[in-house]
Amino acid sequence: MSKVISVAGLRKSYGSTKAVDGLALEIEQGEIFALLGPNGAGKTTTVEILEGFRDRDSGEVKVLGFDPATKGRAGQSWRDRIGIVLQSTNDAGDLTVLESVSHFAKYYANPKDARDVIELVGLTDKADALGRTLSGGQRRRLDVALGIIGNPELIFLDEPTTGFDPEARRAFWLLVRKLRDEGATILLTTHYLDEAEALADRVAVINHGQIIEISTPDQLGGRATSLATVSWRDGQQLQTEKSANPTELVKKLGQQFGGEVPELSVKRASLEDIYLEMICGTYE
């Protein structure tokens, strides 16, 4: 498989603050890759360097085989192949959804059909509504429509579901999977760990400008082999025990109670538990 994004030794400082400090990562074609990290970890700076919005101090960066820092005409044909969905924008309130999407289609050499894209993001009913009359979630879907109208090979999604209700988020996840199934590679940044878990093939946790770990969501931080928490009720007392062999423990409890164990539960660490441990563990 070819690398859609490859980064090595990436560094960027603002004054004496090292925002990105020797970051390396590779993203394969056709995967949904999530970048996780607390505010100020270097996530935004990294993504903006990959998007060509920001220059780097040093390091190797290739996005679709192209250095995003390249200026001039070459950059335009590269931009023809990527789609960027930025964080909260609030523009073009005086244009209808269809007008905005059709207009953006004219920037690209090989765009998708505007009406198809509007349908894909679920705004067909709102095609003739002015931008400023859209709800927050509809507005975000318009942002996505504008980001994918150019038929991009690579899509950047920056906090795409902030402010969505649970139903809208599920619908949005379906849309992202659909885009991937059509062949796009997706780089997602998000604060929602359930979102990363639901969508991402691989996640990278970034802190202090460096990658702490890259893994699949279920393997991150040794999650698959981490201790399970078993809890049950013993008379008045709620008991909990961490165990590497929870099956054994449950069997033993079964024998001890001679049948059902009251209020039995076995829990693995959630992605959020693991993530917080990783972030706080490296925090001094």
Place this chain on the structure above:
Amino acid sequence: MSKPTALSIGLERGKLEIKQFMRQRESVVFTLLFPLILLAIFGSVFSNSIAKGVTFSQYFVAGMIASGMVNTGFQQLAIMIPMERDFGTLKRLRGTPMPASSYFIGKAILVTLSMLVQVLLLLAAGVIFFGVNLPTSANKWLLLAALLVLGSTCSTVLGIAFSNVPKSGRGASAVVSPVVIVLQFFSGVFFIFSDLPHWMQQVAAIFPLKWMTQGARSVFLPDSFAQREVAGNWETGRTFAIITAWLVLGLVWAVRSFKWERD
């Protein structure tokens, strides 16, 4: 499908800019109607003659046409672009294959159209209500055309350059409008330039609006009025030279300072 060019995208941007402009009632009123209101007020209050065959209204219409270039170019863009920067419009565009030049072509189309509408409205109101005489010689019309092309281009470029001065979109109007209003007072739009204090005339002579108003007077006032100008003549050559100098300065300033994102 063939690859779009900077010009084809620029024309599309122009159409879009005009569509958005027409849908914003504030922009239509503020940019196009406000000068007419001013003309109605000033034309009614100062109805006296200021020289043989020249009323204040005529003088004022010439000044307002020059101001029209500043309003639709400099003022409109220096307020609109910071707002687009705040809204994320510019950053979004930067992330597409749209060439930067297409964005500016679109703005130039918007300015040209709104400037032409503005000048036509002022001329129509001037002729119908305030006895303004339209030029009769082809030379004067040519001079007007040259003045509008050069002045409007200069104003557009300076508006793009100045769009980096306001700290935010919301504050842009408060930063830009006073600059324009003070220049209008200094440059012989609201008062007769030769009656202004000497120091004010000297300050105004640094900036292009003074030269635009003088150029507009050379089109709309009889040549006999030229002797009432500070220099005693229309100074047409100097007028075009100074506006061109500002155009070049604005171009360098705009290219060097234009930002697609708020820092």
